[in-house]
Amino acid sequence: MKEQEQIIIPISLHKLQDLIYSSFILNVSALGSLNTTGGYFAGYIQSGSTTTFGDAIWTRLSTTAGRYNVGVSTRSNSAVTWLAADLVPGTPCFIVTAYDFSRRSK
Secondary structure, three states: OOOOOOOOOOOOOOOOOOEEEEEEEEOOOOOOOOOOOOEEEEEEEOOOOOOOEEEEEEEEEOOOOOOEEEEEEOOOOOOOEEOOOOEOOOOOEEEEEEEEOOOOEO
16 A cells, blocks of 8 residues: 555444454565654444544554554544554564444444
């Protein structure tokens, strides 16, 4: 996936009381233009929207040279909670998320 590219896949088979999970392997091969503010690249999005997220997974450039961080926000306008670990580019990380539609939580 290229920088700034968004792929939106609707999940229409859930009910409001369902808990859904997603998982993927994240392998950041190079830090490129990543900055300390970061940006989101995955998440659950409100039906019919391209901007209202239920949660989003973020990456940012760490303050430790040559490293990056992963974080999660629970809403489009909420603060990002960052994993404390500094991750090493080229090292695969297994990411698992869950979203509870009945509670609207990560």
